[in-house]
Amino acid sequence: MKKKKSIFARFYVALCLVFFYLPILVTIIFSFNSSKSLTRFSGFSLRWYQELLTNTEISKAVYVSVTIAILATVISTALGTITAIGLSRSRKVIRELLMEVNNIPILNPDIVTAIGMMLLFSSIGLVKGYFTMLLAHIAFCTPYVITSVYPKVRNLDPNLANAAMDLGATPFQALWKVIVPMIKDGIFAGALLAFTMSFDDFVISYFVSGNGVKNISIIVYNMTKRINPTINALSALVILVIVVILILAQVWPKLKKSRLNRIPPRMRSFIAGAMVMLVIVALYQWGAVAKGERVLKVYNAGEYMDLSLLEDFQDEYHCTVIYETFESNEMMYTKLSAGESYDILIPSDYMIERLIKEDYLQYLDWDMIQNKGNLLENVLDHSYDPGNRYSCPYFWGTVGILYDKTVVDEEDLKQGWDLLINPKYKGNLYMYDSERDSFMIALKALGYSMNTTDPDEIQAAYEWLVNQRNIMEPIYAGDDVIDNMVSGNKAIAVVYSGDAAYIMSENPNLEYLTPSQGTNIWYDAMVIMRECSEQKLAHEFIDFMLREENAAANTLEVGYTSPVTAAYEEMVEGDYAEISAYIPDDSNPRSEIFRYQDPKVKALYAELWTKIKAEQS
Amino acid sequence: MILLFTKKHTQFFIRREMELNKLIELKDLTKNFDDQQVLKGINLDIYENEFLTLLGPSGCGKTTTLRIIAGFEDPSGGQVLFNGIEISKIPPYRREVNTVFQKYALFPHLNVAENIAFGLKLKKMEPIIIKSKVERMLKMVGLEGFEKRDVTLLSGGQQQRVAIARALVNEPKVLLLDEPLGALDARIRKQMQFELKKIQREVGITFIYVTHDQEEALSMSDTVVVMNNGEIQQIGKPTDIYNEPENRFVASFIGESNIIEGIMIKDYLVEFDGFQFPCVDKGFEDNEKIEVVLRPEDLDIVEPEEAKIQGIVRNITFKGVHYEILIETQFRTYKIQTTDYAEVGRKVGLKFGPEDIHVMYPMGAY
Structure with missing residues (x-):
């Protein structure tokens, strides 16, 4: 009985571990992929690590992320700790009020904070960049530090600071030699929280930054269109750093015990020196951008x-x-x-x-x-x-259908956009998750203008799309289509010609079709x-x-x-001689260019598109 | 007003016999917290080498007084003189006093030796000197070999010794102790009382000791200052405080008493419970309303006809050394402590001599 239980327990633990660590493992494995694919491993290579080192944009972003995270952590930890200590000594009403106020930024959705800060920095005329990003990070990290330090301070014997001062410590010495060591767990937890919050923040950073200052999150987010294993390499390195830190955290106390009295002062001055250097270099970086002639x-x-x-x-x-x-x-x-x-x-x-x-x-x-x-x-x-x-x-280019020559019959190509409602390819296609592109397809298939404002035509297009959804069970995908089509996961996809050209260069089974009913020329x-x-x-x-x-x-x-x-x-x-998608077909008189859309029509599109996707079974 | 002067004069007289220098003078010290006045004009002289106890119930202002001397609180009014120099604006870390806190306030992240060395390290003393001083202190408080111990794992009494050592190692002129034995159990408390007194004699500095425990105050102090409601009630040697309480508060707070309203007929003659008794007190106005204190242990049970006051034994409790007997008389019930036994219901007389009668001013008379 007991044994059975333990097998189950082990299985459960194993399942958890797999769930937690498999994604990380996959990330690391594909960082060594020799090709650009994120899903098909074609051989071992260090190509992406090399790319990572030579890519100045990414290395700059790493620099920004790391320095901002460290500076924001140090500053917000100091601020938050002092605030927490101060709070513990204020009157009850003030204390409770401030703790409530402190919760607001934590509960506030990032996007609200982000826009608020962006508008604030704009209105007071601060030049957006490194400095504004740092300010924003300090602002959103500090409440977390307060929240984790405050309970520790509250549990302290209020006489400890007095005792230290009684023995000759100045208030600062009392803080540094007695209070801080006693609440260091809380401070450490707060600092760790602040560091991770800062390091992986995207939303707030994106809105408060400017002048080309980008952190890793912003880079990665903008990369999603053509995500490549450089990011895996970067992730792998970050994981490595975390593992090293965790190991150090385990080993450090033991090291410390054995040489208690010698290392800390030197280490401390070293860390202090490094911090000062970091600030100087960071400010220099920030200033350098503003200084260039033009x-x-x-x-x-x-x-x-x-x-x-x-x-x-x-x-x-x-x-x-x-x-x-x-x-x-x-x-x-x-x-x-x-x-x-x-x-x-x-x-x-x-x-x-x-x-x-x-x-x-x-x-x-x-x-x-x-x-x-x-x-x-x-x-x-x-x-x-x-x-x-x-x-x-x-x-420039068009929107068209990318298809697998080995799967799709040549005869069916004559159907143009109606290929997308051919039941033969049920469950074997990607639609582009964009209301305007999807309605373009439906309108063109029905022979209407893709810039129509006629409600009846729009309604007809909606029904075409609902019908397609029911018959074909398509996957409404974003830029992940690119990687999936390179890997040949499905036979048909709606793509932009430029993406099609790239995909075809990676997967020779594919061909690009510009439907005869006309398409979007962009x-x-x-x-x-x-x-x-x-x-x-x-x-x-x-x-x-x-x-x-x-x-x-x-x-x-x-x-x-x-x-x-x-x-x-x-x-x-030359290079793209075999790739038809590179040559946009703008000869068809039925092809059009998107025009500026009236907000009412845009809203109608959005509403109908949401309905189409929501009812997808 | 004349009365007040006399009282002060008496105190001065009593304490002048020490023939020592004044170390600390508190002059008309007041302290307000928000709207509440917790000290209402404290005047107190503290001498070198004196063991002085501030005694009173909780909320009487004794701890506040101590914290003002230590520098943790600013007085709202009045002066604190140290060797004749005003120190109320000097921060605690520059005062030549050290404190032993109520719950010791040891630094849990430091071991025993590090706790004791804390003040010395701040003074940037040589490590060798620090080490020898710490060892000497540990020896004095009886904790030799405890250097590397974790303070959080020590017993209450041991923590107390570390706290005392941590304060004394800085060689202060004055040691302030804020109910230092409050958290200890009774047996260890007795022992620590003895040791504290011994240490004080050894180091020869002034101790200012705050407690609400009258027995502690009486057994250790050179001088006891009884406080209530932010005011000093009486200053004196323990025996004077006990034997000659100046008012009902002191009498009832120090030991158990029978307190009886009466009239001072004239010097050496007092009337209460319908009888006149000779006594040793004088200096009151004739026919002044007073209160009389009769300590239970000063009363004896005799045959009814041998005493003026008579009553019936209502209760008798064995207390170890003595019996505690409650005797109901015409006006009140007296409490008596005696080694004699008397069965409940027996009619007895209450006997006491002139020197057993302590006459004092009634509460609120000044």
Whole structure:
């Protein structure tokens, strides 16, 4: 009986361990993957560790995360501890009130804190960057320290501090030699909490940071589009550091006992010295950005540029580029509307139309862009910006169907979008989890305009999508489609042509179809914000990106279709010769460009799309 | 007012016989917490080498007085003079006094030796000197070999000794003790009383001792200061406090008493319970209302006809050394402690001599 129980107990423990540690194990294993896939192991290599070390963006982010976490931990621990001690000696009413007030930031959703802080920093005119991020981290870490230190202080004999002072200790000595050692468990717990809160914070950091200062979370979040095992390598290193710290925490007390009197003073001064160095270097970093002669702030989608181009540009034009990335056009718009300003933005067509309408942009001076002749004829003068008065194309493409040649019958391809409701492929397809793209498919399949505002047509599209959901049981996926299709997990997926090109380069079984009913032709373009203070530099940047060799490097790195003739042709004839997706089919008169959407229509889309997904069984 | 002067004069007279220097003077010391006045003008001189006890019920202001001397509280009014110098603004860590706290307040993260060495280390003394001083202290308090012990694992009495050693090692001019024996059980308390007195004689410094235990106060002190409601009730040698309580509060707080309202007919003659008795007290006005204290152990049981006051034995309890007998008389019930036995219901007389009668001012007379 007893034995049986213990087997069950062991099994249960094992299950827990597997549940906790399997994800970590998988992460570590794939950090050694020789290919880019996160799901298929193709061989051992240290390639991603090498990439990690050479990727300056990531190493900068690691630096920011670590220094912010350490500084925020030290400062908030000191603040919180002193506050807790002070609180324990205040009057009961004040004490209870303050403890309640202290709980509010802890219970407050991060997003509320984040936006509040962003607005605060904007309104008092603090330049967003390292310093604001540090301030925010100190602010949200301190309540945790207070919460964990306060109970320890409350349990102390109130005479201990008196006893120390009675024996000749100044108040500070009493604090340092008696009170702190006695509540050190609470302080340590608080510090640990503060460190982890700070280290993995994304939401607050994202909103309060700026000027290119990014921590690991922001980098990873912006990377999700093209997540690659560099992140696994980074995670593996973080895990390693944690393991080392845990082992040290076990071993340290024993070490300490054996050489009690010698190490601490030296260690203490060493730690103090290191801290001071850290602050100086951190402030220097922060100051250095502001100091460069000319500064250009660029805001682009994540994983959407060959970053070595930025370094080349900085060298050539003796300036500093502050490069920030967003995850979606809407997220970018939120930041702009909160008063954030940049010199150059790279949004999508419909967003450019909106920004023009809302007066965020200024005219381009095409005379300053000598390489304008490099642009393809057909990428210019489209509905979102007729005559390209505001925008210069950056990448372009279509939305289409990526399919597995070995599974999908060639005959079925004639169905175009209706391939997505062909029961033969039930349960074997990914839809793109985006209301506008999904409605585009339905509207096109039905022969309507994808920019329609006719409620009947929208209703028909809704029914098409409901019908598709019921027949096909599709998976509504995000950017994880890329990795899944590379691994060949399903036969059909709706993807952007640029992503399709990349996926096809990794998985030769796939082919790209631009449906005959027409599709979305999209353009992402560079625009200059009205507030831009470096007119000349901004135009030089655009010109720089249009240079043939730079455009070629960029398209090769990102995989999206270049609007620069020479780069385009080089790809079509060279590396991507076999990859049809690289050549967007803009010949079909039934294809369209997204227009700025009326908020009412947008709301209707959102409502219907939620219904479609919610009723998915 | 004249009365007040006389009283003060008496105290001065009593204590002048020590022929020693004043070390601490408290002058018209007051302390308010919020709206409450906990010290209402304390005047007290403390001498070198004196064992002085502040005695009183909880809330009487004795601990507050001690904390003001230590520097943990600021007085609301009045002065604290140390060797004639005002020290109320000097922080505790610069005063030449050390304190033994109620619950010892030992530092749990330090061992015995480290606790004792705490003050010396702050003074940046040589480790060798610290070590020898700590050893000497441990020897004095009888804890040799306890250097490395964890203080949280010591018994109450041992912790108390460490607390005393920790304070005395700094060689203060004055040692303040805030109910130091309160947390100990009765047997150890007796022993510690004895040892504290011994230590005080050894180191030869002033001890200011706070307690609510009258027996502790009487057995250890050179001088007892009885306090109540933020005021000093009486200052005197233990025997004077016991034998000549100045008012009903002192009389009832110090030992057990029979307290009887009466009239001082004239010097050496007092009237109570309907009879006049010769006594040894004088200096009251004629026919002044007074109170008389009769200590239970000063009363004897005699045959009814041998005494003026007569009554019936209502209760008798054996207390070890003596019996405690309750005798009901016409006006009140007297408590008597005697080695004689008397059965319940027996009619007896109450006998006492002139020197057993202590005349004092009634409560609230000044």
